[in-house]
Amino acid sequence: MDATQGLWLLTVPVLAVGVAAVARRTGVSAPLALVVAGLLAAAIPGTPDFELDPEFVLFAFLPPLLFAAAWQSSLPNLRDNARPIAYLSVGLVLCTTLVTGYVVYLIVPGLPLAAAFVLGAIIAPPDAVAAVGVAKRLGLPRRVVTVLVGESLFNDATALTAFRIAVAAAAGEGVSLATGGERFLFAAVGGTLVGLAAGPPLHWLRTRLRDPLAENAVAVLAPFAAYLVAEAVHASGVIAVVVSGLYLGHRFTESPAATRVLGLSFWKVLTFILESVVFLLIGLQLPAVVEGLSAWHPLTLAWWALTVFAVVVAVRFAWVFATALVPALVARRRARTGGAVDDTRRLNRRELTVVSWAGMRGVVSLAAAFAIPVTTARGEPFPERHLILFLTFTTVLATLLVQGVTFPALIRRLGIGGEAERHTDAVAEAGAQHAAARAALERLEALVAEEEDLDEQVLRRLRELAEYRQLRAWERLGGGTGPGGTEVPTAAYQRLRREMLAAEREVFVRLRDERRIDDEVLDRVLRELDLEEVALSRD
Template identity: 70%
Template structure:
């Protein structure tokens, strides 16, 4: 590998991180800024072509992104919303495939129906990365966020299986509804079985290691192992990754504190880099797609087809979500009066959160150039173009307006956030009482314990309880005065800063070694991280 090629490989992640960092600093949506930056960069003369390699995206990018989302998801919340998630991740995907397929077949002259269904399968699964990040930042109700996350975890499995079935029909392999349904059931059940088998094995391995660094490394390899194992037997690698991630994430409470700190930091950095690169890559795909596109029909016709497919994609989601939510209400008073049903505003937000992403583009590039008979695949370049324009349209139109829509509808979850804080304070109070009881038991068993140590531990437990309750007041008491715990955090941070300065000065004067500095700074950083928690 020469230096120029190495610099080209480095330029993509470095540029993506730089653009994402700028977007975060300016308070903008990083995915949207990255897509626009990729589009702009694609027109720069001499810019190297960055055509998506479908295998690279599906084997390198997809597993860790899905695994991390599953790892951080609540198993209980997903289980409680399983019905809604299933309707979206399976029913909506298949419905969208049919709507887009028939729309494309009707508006594009000469586009065979099997090829149109290939396009429908490509555009069926939304990528909720951008939507979820906005939803969490603006405080959408937890149930809406859970449904979006759950949909994004499982819809790729449905869409990729449907894509393979539609592709087989398009290249002359024939189509059978029974065979397609059987293939989907096998892929889902076998993928889930592999995930359930791998999860406990990896958890057992982690529990025997007793080394935070090695324990953190195990989940790094888990998504790739699950995906490859499932794909090797033609099962769903997506479901295998998600199931193993859910299992390991749910059991992570048994890990050591240092292991959890390391894991969280690692996944935060990895996801930031991967998501930045993915969205930048989307914008960079325009030149290779346009190179192979035939413009014999003219740009007005291509624009009309792209608009029709985009509108069909958006309309299918609205139609399905409102029908699934409202029809049971019309038929049954029990559904109409249910406490857990989503109101119209939340349904509208769910419907608008249908941004497409890199999985659609990667699968589109996996369309073969020719059929088994040696004939060119029908309208392959047009399918790539329509996939790209729809992905771009959903990101720029829906993604750009999503935050404003949430604010306009006024569906932030301030009440839910307040309830969480009250619940946390109550739990902190109960935990502190349990800690004090355990302390008293230990002191009674060992009468040689220093009384000052016991008093300090009691004070720490009481401080933790007060900190949780006083957070309900936003850190201020009556007449805007700073509450004691807020004062404690502020003054302790100043003390930590002074300690840090001394340690660094001693290192610079060569009075302590760098290894000593690293160790003590780590301890100070852990304490400051706890103090910085709002």
């Protein structure tokens, strides 16, 4: 690789991070802004062709992104919502594959049915990165966010497995419905077993290293190890990554504090970079996508693209609302027969509408499209490969443009918010803080009774800190102000302490600039100040 190629490779992540940063500051949809930036960059004369290597994307990008999402997900919440998540991540993906594929088969002359199902499988899985980000920022109810996160964790496995079966059938490898079902079940079960087998030993290793850097290094390597092992036995590497990530994330509380601080910061930075790069790469694929489309009239291509987009959206709406009726019907039947009725709150119509509209497609669809083989088993060109690439790209772009742009406005229009849920969480947090601080004080008094000659100033400071933490969460329920808009003590404490920390930081930096302390000393003392300031903040 020469210097020019290296410069272009550096330009991609730099441009991606820059565009994403601007989008975050201005409130624009980052995925959409990145795709548009990629389209504009691809149109600049002299821009090289950035053709995605699908195997590289599926191995280098997908495992860490899925692992990070699983790591930060709540296993109990996912378990409580297993039914709607399964409906979306398995049932909806298969339904979209079949319905979309059959519609495309009907409207595109000469396209084999198996090739049409390849397209259906490619565009079946939504990429919930953008939807989940907006949902969290606008404060959607936790169950809606959990369902969207759970869908994004598992739908890629379903779609990629269906894609491989459809490609095998279209390439003339003699795949029947029975063998396809067997492959699907083996991939799902095998991936789950690999993930469950990988989780405990990785957790055992991490907890015995007792080194924050080494422990997080194990976590970084974990998704790639789980993916490769599962793929080596022809199981689903995606499911293996998700299952192992859920296990390790659930046990993350057993790690030391330094490991948790370092790990959470690392995964936030990594996912930000990877997500930015992959959405920019989607836009940069335009030259490769439009290649080979001269055989069709532009209006015909536009009609097919619009039809595919409309079908994908309609199928999701129909499926979400139809499956929402199942629990009600089951509850009615159990009530008639005297059985136990599930009283778990179900999503209402407004929440179902939000879930239905959160169907933006992303990089997995495009990577799968480029993974279509060029020739079949008989050495013939794969049926309408360029057309499948084009329809995949237009579907991804249309969902990001139409659904991605209107998604925040839809949420505000429907008036969906988790205000009551957030208040309940705040009250529960205050109670937990109170109980924890009381336990800390009791522990301190027990130590005082056991030990002699403890410094009274140290004990007074520890008691004051425990009392401060005991009151902090309750005062936060008032939003930082008291009657008449007066500042509550904890808010004043945080404001004044931040000013004190800023003054300390200025002194340390000045002493470093004057060469009176070394940079190593500066790093050490700044880390202590930074950790305290982070503890004062509420992210």
